[in-house]
Amino acid sequence: MERNELGVPANTAALLFDLDGVLTKTAVVHAKAWQQVFDEFLDGRGEPFDPVHDYEEYVDGKPRADGVRAFLEARGFHLDEEQVREIGDRKNDLVLRLIEQDGVRAYEGSRRYLEAAREAGLPCAVVSSNANCQAVLDAAGIADYFSVRVDGNTLKERHLKGKPAPDTFLAAAEELGVPADRAVVFEDALAGVEAGRAGHFGYVVGVDRTGEAEQLRRHGADVVVRDLAELVSRS
Known part of the structure; x- marks a missing residue:
């Protein structure tokens, strides 16, 4: 070609x-934010979020809500839409804070x-x-x-x-x-x-x-x- x-x-x-x-x-900022919100949710109830493998496998590139569902379902959790939205919003808030703090x-x-x-x-x-x-x-x-x-x-x-x-x-x-x-x-x-x-x-x-x-x-x-x-x- x-x-x-x-x-x-x-x-x-x-x-x-x-x-x-x-x-x-x-991407590293998003991975860091996902790790924090997922590990807070799991709180010892499952294997912690891996910011490399789990980020690539479950959340990278996907709409925020789809990423929340994909990762937590893989850990055995099935959330209602309100819970999915809350976790996604928490992650977005963290990303914006990190970007404001460190720049782009x-x-x-x-x-x-x-x-x-x-x-x-x-x-x-x-x-x-x-x-x-x-x-x-x-x-x-x-x-x-x-x-x-x-x-x-x-x-x-x-x-x-x-x-x-x-x-x-x-x-x-x-x-x-x-x-x-x-x-x-x-x-x-x-x-x-x-x-x-x-x-x-x-x-x-x-x-x-x-x-x-x-x-x-x-x-x-x-x-x-x-x-x-x-x-x-x-x-």
Whole structure:
């Protein structure tokens, strides 16, 4: 398959990026917040939350409520919707506090890749289950690179299914006026690469920040990189 200067198929017409862990160094913030709220809930009643394995397996990339259900059901707990909402809200409050305290930084390789995409004239969308997506983009100083944003608020407004369903990525491609088979998905989450594969996108790039390259490949990534800058050097 012929690659362009961005290391993706030559016929690519749009780039669709996940946010946390792909563009910004906020995945670790989310993992830390999930660990705190889940361990508070479990309080010795089950195996504690693993901020690497459990984060990837149950919550990363998914809508907040889906992540709460997936993890706690795996530990044998079945909560009502009010309890799910309360845990999700608690986690969101913690994330916002941590971001306010520590700030937000974009990965330098991702920033360089976005600049290269702009120079190549390829439109970009950010696709995230994070309801605070715009605030994170603004804080990281990369909002201007994206002409389309599909986030946690969009999911609710349009009643879209979250990842691993492909709905959010498909919505972003549609807004950009590009067919799925000419769009590239960039994801660090197992649920995200599954969504890219399920949506029959032209190419799925797995971004391995935590040493889970093989899992990303098994779940649907065409290629796995540690940093987006690697794609430019490979092309």
